[in-house]
Structures are given as C-alpha cells and as structure tokens.
Amino acid sequence: MKRIILTFDDGPNPPYTSIILNILKKYRIKAIFFLLGHNVKLHPKVALMIKEEGHIIGNHTFSHKDLKKLPKTGIKKQIIEAEKVFLGVLGIKPAFFRAPYGFYDKKAEDIIKKRGYRIVNWDIDPEDWKNPPAKIIAERVISQAKHKSIIVLHDGSNIRQARPRRETTAALEIIMKKLKNKGFVFDTGIFL
Numbered sequence: 001m002k003r004i005i006l007t008f009d010d011g012p013n014p015p016y017t018s019i020i021l022n023i024l025k026k027y028r029i030k031a032i033f034f035l036l037g038h039n040v041k042l043h044p045k046v047a048l049m050i051k052e053e054g055h056i057i058g059n060h061t062f063s064h065k066d067l068k069k070l071p072k073t074g075i076k077k078q079i080i081e082a083e084k085v086f087l088g089v090l091g092i093k094p095a096f097f098r099a100p101y102g103f104y105d106k107k108a109e110d111i112i113k114k115r116g117y118r119i120v121n122w123d124i125d126p127e128d129w130k131n132p133p134a135k136i137i138a139e140r141v142i143s144q145a146k147h148k149s150i151i152v153l154h155d156g157s158n159i160r161q162a163r164p165r166r167e168t169t170a171a172l173e174i175i176m177k178k179l180k181n182k183g184f185v186f187d188t189g190i191f192l
C-alpha cells in the first residue's frame with residue numbers, strides 16, 4: 001500500500017481552513033495542521049474545529065520567525081508561547097513540530113527535541129504559497145508523490161490575515177481524487 005501524508009501550515013486562516021476541513025471530511029482523510037500560536041489566538045474556534053474533526057495539530061511556533069536567526073532564548077520563547085496557546089485553547093501539547101520555512105540549525109534542533117517534539121519536514125512542496133493556478137499545484141504534487149511522501153500545503157500565510165488560498169483549496173480536490181485513483185492512502189499514522 002502506498003501511504004502519503006498531507007500537512008497544512010500557517011493556519012488557522014478563515015475561511016480557507018474551514019474549506020479545507022470540509023474537503024478532508026468529504027474524502028474521509030486526516031491530515032496534520034501545523035498551526036501558529038499567534039493565529040490560534042485570533043481564531044480559536046477554527047483551531048478547535050481542526051482538533052474536533054480528528055486531525056493532528058503540530059506546533060509551527062508562535063509567530064513564524066526564522067529560528068536560525070534567533071538566540072536560544074528567542075527559539076524557546078517561540079516554541080513555549082505557542083504551547084501556552086495550544087494548551088489554553090485546545091487543551092493539548094502537540095507532539096510534532098515544524099520549523100518556519102523548514103529552517104533550523106543544530107542549536108534549534110536540540111531545543112525542539114529537548115521539549116519532546118518530533119520534527120516533521122516534507123519532501124513535496126508545490127509552492128502553493130506563491131498562489132500558482134490550482135492545476136499547477138495539483139500537477140506538482142501528483143507527479144512527485146511516492147510511498148511515505150509528506151506534502152506541504154498552506155491554509156494560511158505566516159501571521160498575515162485573510163490571505164487568499166483559493167488555488168490551494170481547488171488543488172486539494174484534484175489531489176484527493178487523483179492520488180486515491182492511483183492507490184494512495186492518506187495517513188497520519190506513519191510517525192505514530
């Protein structure tokens with residue numbers, strides 16, 4: 001069986017996060033959402049919906065700073081401030097962590113791991129954050145998909161609010177259909 005993982009970064013970002021949740025529900029697929037503490041604080045109801053619909057929530061820091069440019073105290077603050085929000089709003093401490101931009105050095109890695117996280121990177125980035133047409137996003141994902149691939153898509157954009165993600169949501173429908181037809185099973189259990 002070919003297994004594949006869908007991840008969404010930078011949310012919650014209404015209304016796109018909810019649109020994505022509805023598509024995932026329609027196809028009965030679970031994903032990992034790497035949320036920003038800053039955005040969860042602004043949109044607690046959407047964050048709760050992600051949790052209640054059975055998706056996994058990961059820590060994507062508080063406000064999307066490049067961890068390589070921060071001192072140790074700054075890195076810890078980014079992680080812990082986000083944890084406080086997750087705990088307060090969702091009652092959980094995430095098990096997974098994804099660094100903003102995927103950037104981290106040994107110093108950051110040590111801090112992240114010490115706080116008990118598993119770092120989750122990706123191998124497929126269709127650059128949906130640049131908002132190319134949905135067809136292009138879908139084509140990039142489908143052409144690169146293989147067993148145990150981790151796809152990164154974006155329901156938000158950093159801590160900016162109300163960023164359009166129409167191309168991503170349209171691409172998601174195409175990706176779901178085509179990869180299911182190719183025998184892929186969407187899973188978040190690979191890491192568990």
Ligand SMILES: [Zn+2]
Nearest residue numbers: 009010100101
């Ligand atoms: Zn991000």
